[in-house]
Amino acid sequence: MTRKNGDFVLPGDILGVSEEFIPGYGVYEEKGKVYSSITGIANLDFERKRAFVEPLTDTPPIPKLGDIVICEVTGIKEKMAMVEIIALKKNPRRALAVSPMARIYISQTSRKYVTDISHEFKEGDLVRAKVVNVKKTPIELSTVGENFGVIRAYCSKCKTPLEKKNNKLECPRCGNVELRKTASDYRKGVF
Amino acid sequence: MELIKDGIRIDGRKKDELREIKIKAGVLKRADGSAYVEWGMNKVYAAVYGPRELYPRFLRRYDKAILQCRYNMASFSVEERKRPGPDRRSVEISKVTRSALEPVVLTENFPESVINVNIEIVQAEAGTRCAGITAASVALADAGIPMRDLLPACAAGKVGGEIVLDLCKEEDNFGESDLPIAMVPRTGGITLLQMDGLMTEEEIEEALNLAKKGCKIIYEKQKEALKQKYRGNNND
Numbered sequence: 001m002t003r004k005n006g007d008f009v010l011p012g013d014i015l016g017v018s019e020e021f022i023p024g025y026g027v028y029e030e031k032g033k034v035y036s037s038i039t040g041i042a043n044l045d046f047e048r049k050r051a052f053v054e055p056l057t058d059t060p061p062i063p064k065l066g067d068i069v070i071c072e073v074t075g076i077k078e079k080m081a082m083v084e085i086i087a088l089k090k091n092p093r094r095a096l097a098v099s100p101m102a103r104i105y106i107s108q109t110s111r112k113y114v115t116d117i118s119h120e121f122k123e124g125d126l127v128r129a130k131v132v133n134v135k136k137t138p139i140e141l142s143t144v145g146e147n148f149g150v151i152r153a154y155c156s157k158c159k160t161p162l163e164k165k166n167n168k169l170e171c172p173r174c175g176n177v178e179l180r181k182t183a184s185d186y187r188k189g190v191f
Numbered sequence: 192m193e194l195i196k197d198g199i200r201i202d203g204r205k206k207d208e209l210r211e212i213k214i215k216a217g218v219l220k221r222a223d224g225s226a227y228v229e230w231g232m233n234k235v236y237a238a239v240y241g242p243r244e245l246y247p248r249f250l251r252r253y254d255k256a257i258l259q260c261r262y263n264m265a266s267f268s269v270e271e272r273k274r275p276g277p278d279r280r281s282v283e284i285s286k287v288t289r290s291a292l293e294p295v296v297l298t299e300n301f302p303e304s305v306i307n308v309n310i311e312i313v314q315a316e317a318g319t320r321c322a323g324i325t326a327a328s329v330a331l332a333d334a335g336i337p338m339r340d341l342l343p344a345c346a347a348g349k350v351g352g353e354i355v356l357d358l359c360k361e362e363d364n365f366g367e368s369d370l371p372i373a374m375v376p377r378t379g380g381i382t383l384l385q386m387d388g389l390m391t392e393e394e395i396e397e398a399l400n401l402a403k404k405g406c407k408i409i410y411e412k413q414k415e416a417l418k419q420k421y422r423g424n425n426n427d
Contacts, residue, residue, distance in 0.1 A: 008421075010418070011332050011338040012377045028337065037337035038332070039332055039335070039417050040421075055335050057224070057333055057421060058335050059335035060335060094223055095244070097241070098244075098303075099244060100244060
């Protein structure tokens with residue numbers, strides 16, 4: 001049986017032989033044959049000899065280049081902020097299938113020149129960031145840009161969520177003023 | 192009690208006839224993937240979570256995801272109230288379910304992580320481990336976890352001196368032998384093989400072939416369940 005481009009396939013459905021295709025997403029090779037491993041629509045490129053399956057099901061979330069993520073700062077080092085990815089924007093309900101550890105290097109925090117990264121992030125902050133490198137472990141994120149940065153920060157003295165007043169972050173409880181690289185929609189409840 | 196008379200069994204089935212089976216994919220909203228199986232009087236839910244980060248860390252495998260299966264019977268699932276919680280039997284079934292599913296799931300795609308498979312038996316009437324594995328593999332596919340194939344499971348056994356397919360409650364209790372298997376339909380590989388009672392070599396061979404036939408029928412039902420859920424919005 002030969003498969004056509006755009007066929008509905010299930011796990012274990014044969015797509016072709018190894019000479020025809022290089023397995024891509026949702027495709028695996030076994031004993032000279034190429035099979036689908038997920039439920040979806042077969043995408044067979046006979047010219048470039050590639051096969052992948054476009055999933056119709058929910059898929060395990062894996063951060064890809066350019067993905068927007070929400071993360072929590074777990075630690076600050078001299079030149080970077082260590083963060084833990086809480087969710088991917090495209091699939092927020094499901095836990096990450098890979099290690100959620102990531103880092104934001106000092107040069108990737110802001111468009112401005114940053115001398116001290118602890119003026120941009122503090123432990124416990126919620127940050128919206130973009131994935132810029134997935135080949136390294138931990139993966140690298142960036143908060144360069146108006147939409148990226150801290151979306152919720154806590155006072156370093158009393159742990160009260162800080163409020164934004166005239167481009168400054170102020171603690172409503174103790175009046176402490178702090179510095180952060182905030183996103184434009186800081187504490188607006190936007191994901 | 193006569194369990195089989197003129198080729199007709201106690202519940203009116205023929206020797207090579209399965210009970211009525213209904214499979215539905217994606218029934219639980221909170222789970223990453225789920226399935227519901229009604230197999231005769233058996234009612235089974237399977238829910239899948241993951242792959243996700245595994246703790247404690249020493250359980251992690253650097254080259255593959257591990258499967259954690261939990262088979263659980265509700266206290267109201269059997270005639271007499273079952274004491275809730277894991278017991279010797281359910282720990283064993285959890286273990287055989289895991290080893291049945293491991294060869295079909297492409298665990299090497301998700302190193303250092305865990306896939307949780309939860310099987311809840313809401314109502315039991317013989318053959319719950321087969322129903323559980325059948326449901327679990329549909330739930331795994333529903334979660335978008337890459338698999339080599341779906342995994343149907345089915346039992347055959349010896350009742351009243353004859354080899355029959357898919358034993359019901361009375362046959363399981365008063366029959367001579369029960370042989371549940373799980374088969375990878377594409378390759379014909381068997382990932383679960385257990386036996387209860389006694390059979391001769393020839394009888395085992397016969398029961399195995401019968402159970403394999405049963406697996407193929409269930410495989411079609413599993414595919415149908417996934418098609419029904421995911422093909423509805425895409426008519427190609």
